[in-house]
Amino acid sequence: MTIRERLSRGIEPEIAALRRLRAARRLGEIVFFVLLWAAAIGLGLAAFDLQGAAAWAGRILSVAMAAAALNAFYLLSHEGHHQLLFRRPALNHLANVLLCVPLLHAPTAYRVLHTLHHRHLGGPGDPDHFHNYTTSARLRWALHWVRLTMGMLVYMPLIPVIAFRRATVSERRAIVLEYAAMTAVWIAVFASLPIGTLFAVWLGPGIVVGYVSAVRAVAQHALTDADDPLLASRSVTSNRLVAFLLLNENFHLEHHLFPEIPSYHLPRLRTLLQGRLPHTVDAPSYSRFMAGFVGRFLRGDESIFGYRRHATGTEPSAP
16 A cells, blocks of 8 residues: 555545646636736836835835746646646646746756656656765755755756756657747847846846745755655745745645645645654744754754654555
């Protein structure tokens, strides 16, 4: 019996209900964050005509709003990689392509790597697990800090390269076609709009998203135990606003256990699984995790961070 089967025993109908896609809910999320980015663009452009403190306040608020929207696009595209945007595959893929255009990467390339991450979580074959690249603890810590400081600049250009090497023939064809179409759009945008405007409402906020994504990625899988599926991913409790802006991606253990469940059902899944998990790694917030991460780095300590044993949990068998 697998871990999923053991955890689902007795609540199979409830788990099955959580797999149902809600098109209206997903469309509402997409529309909300598209409108948020549009409002951020409007505010950012208006700030160019302001002076002094009002101009700075407008620009900072515009960047924050645009970053929140673009980060949501990234998380929505993640849902698309799992076929969780819409039921129809063609509509799901089209929506995912459109979401990925402002993110400067093609969905098929990212999906190839993300599928490997799920299939080989924390083990050989996982492209996001630093133990697969070096046996040196110092180099692994260095890679963590590369991810946190300039991971976006390093990772984004490598996505198509690494994915192409591991993709099937049909996936390679899709990668080439998607990047060709997107490149045409990117060239047209850069050719028609001033770079200062693009940086204010798109590229600058995109850099912020890169740092947010890096913190989120480190919090999800750093200082965990890759040999135990229940300890290989970390959920971050956080608060309702953060959970909303992250589309419940902070419930990352639950996502890895049941990746076919859409993000808007993850809080309910977490409630269902409480009392069934014998142990987990958790963090009460991203800031608390990062404080602990820095402390572990200064001591050179790679042991599990945030381990919790739950007395009421039912010990699942290995997969």
